[in-house]
Amino acid sequence: xxxxxxxxFSKGHDGSISGTPAFMSTAARYAFEGRRAYVQSPIDDxxxxxxxxxxxxxxxxxxxSTSEEEGDWKRWLATSNNDRRxxxxxxxxxxxxxxxxxxxxxxxxxxxxxxxxxxxxxKRMNIQWQNEWADVEDGPPxxxxxxxxxxxxxxxxxxxxxxxxxxxxxQAFSQSGVAA
Numbered sequence: 057x058x059x060x061x062x063x064x065f066s067k068g069h070d071g072s073i074s075g076t077p078a079f080m081s082t083a084a085r086y087a088f089e090g091r092r093a094y095v096q097s098p099i100d101d102x103x104x105x106x107x108x109x110x111x112x113x114x115x116x117x118x119x120x121s122t123s124e125e126e127g128d129w130k131r132w133l134a135t136s137n138n139d140r141r142x143x144x145x146x147x148x149x150x151x152x153x154x155x156x157x158x159x160x161x162x163x164x165x166x167x168x169x170x171x172x173x174x175x176x177x178x179k180r181m182n183i184q185w186q187n188e189w190a191d192v193e194d195g196p197p198x199x200x201x202x203x204x205x206x207x208x209x210x211x212x213x214x215x216x217x218x219x220x221x222x223x224x225x226x227q228a229f230s231q232s233g234v235a236a
Contacts, residue, residue: 075088077089077134078134079108080100081096081104082137083182085137086137097185097207098185098208099182102212105215106175109167110143111130113171114133118163122161122164125160126160126161126164144171148172148175150164150168151168151172166229170218170219170226177218181207
């Protein structure tokens with residue numbers, strides 16, 4: 057998040073959103089496209105990072121081959137939230153079905169299980185954020201700032217744990233170029 061959190065809520069927030077739509081969180085993108093005010097959260101930041109990782113995975117120049125579907129998914133990332141959601145559904149299928157993984161680029165095959173876990177983590181954290189934000193949204197600034205800090209400090213270690221759990225598989229691919 058580009059804004060300094062301390063004092064962020066006490067001086068008022070106009071709800072303006074910035075960023076590249078293809079990499080925005082789903083909620084921020086809906087607000088951006090509908091020209092509605094929106095307060096971005098640490099979960100939005102992590103989801104933005106997720107979309108950047110999906111884009112980087114699909115546009116990896118070291119992949120010797122990509123499927124026709126992967127070409128479609130690249131285009132879908134830049135269009136609508138519904139199309140992006142379809143990309144996550146296709147990645148979920150890839151992560152679950154070994155047969156499909158053999159039909160895609162090796163890098164996507166190795167990244168799909170991690171991306172699937174990451175998306176599930178984001179969905180859970182977003183529900184938790186929405187529930188807790190509803191309790192402080194109309195209140196004074198300090199509880200809002202504390203909630204931002206709480207989620208920022210929770211979501212980063214969760215992501216690190218996810219990476220740690222995938223480390224051996226990702227390193228094996230990095231060294232061999234073959235998805236395990």
